[in-house]
Amino acid sequence: MAPGCGRRRRPTPQRGARKRRQLKVTTMGSGNTDSSSTESQWPLWEVFVQEGEGPDPHQHAGSLHAPDAEMALQNARDVYARRGQVKSIWVVPAQNIIASSPEDSGPFFDPGNDKVYRHPQFYKVPRGVKGF
Numbered sequence: 001m002a003p004g005c006g007r008r009r010r011p012t013p014q015r016g017a018r019k020r021r022q023l024k025v026t027t028m029g030s031g032n033t034d035s036s037s038t039e040s041q042w043p044l045w046e047v048f049v050q051e052g053e054g055p056d057p058h059q060h061a062g063s064l065h066a067p068d069a070e071m072a073l074q075n076a077r078d079v080y081a082r083r084g085q086v087k088s089i090w091v092v093p094a095q096n097i098i099a100s101s102p103e104d105s106g107p108f109f110d111p112g113n114d115k116v117y118r119h120p121q122f123y124k125v126p127r128g129v130k131g132f
Contacts, residue, residue, distance in 0.1 A: 041065065043093055045072040049080050050088040058090055066091075 042065040048058040061080040066072035072091040081089060100108050116122050 042067050043095070045069075045076070045091045046094050046097060047072075047076040047080055048090040048092070049076075049086045051085045052087075058088065063094065069093075 044063055045066055046063055047061045049061045050056055050058045061076075064072065064075050064079060066075050069091060073089060076089050076091050077086075080086065
């Protein structure tokens with residue numbers, strides 16, 4: 001033992017002798033109820049903005065965390081409506097958004113393809129209607 005050392009170190013364990021800790025990764029809205037992550041993090045909100053003149057659709061602008069809907073709307077205004085071109089903002093809890101998956105696109109969308117009466121080409125526009 002070297003002078004000045006109080007105690008001798010234990011030898012390093014051999015590789016693989018000790019198991020590594022597994023970290024739990026959770027995402028909001030996944031259905032996982034790990035109390036440590038949900039208590040420390042606010043809910044996730046998706047932000048949609050409508051810009052410009054005319055009947056433009058709302059488009060997804062991004063996501064943010066907020067404790068409630070009112071705070072989410074205020075934060076969305078501060079973050080996504082700085083340039084003054086936004087005329088409407090929607091905030092939606094991420095856990096309330098349900099979407100189809102790309103893998104299911106065939107069975108999900110194909111039932112309408114064999115019904116030609118649902119296609120716009122099936123209908124004739126009357127003579128008095130303008131704008132088409």
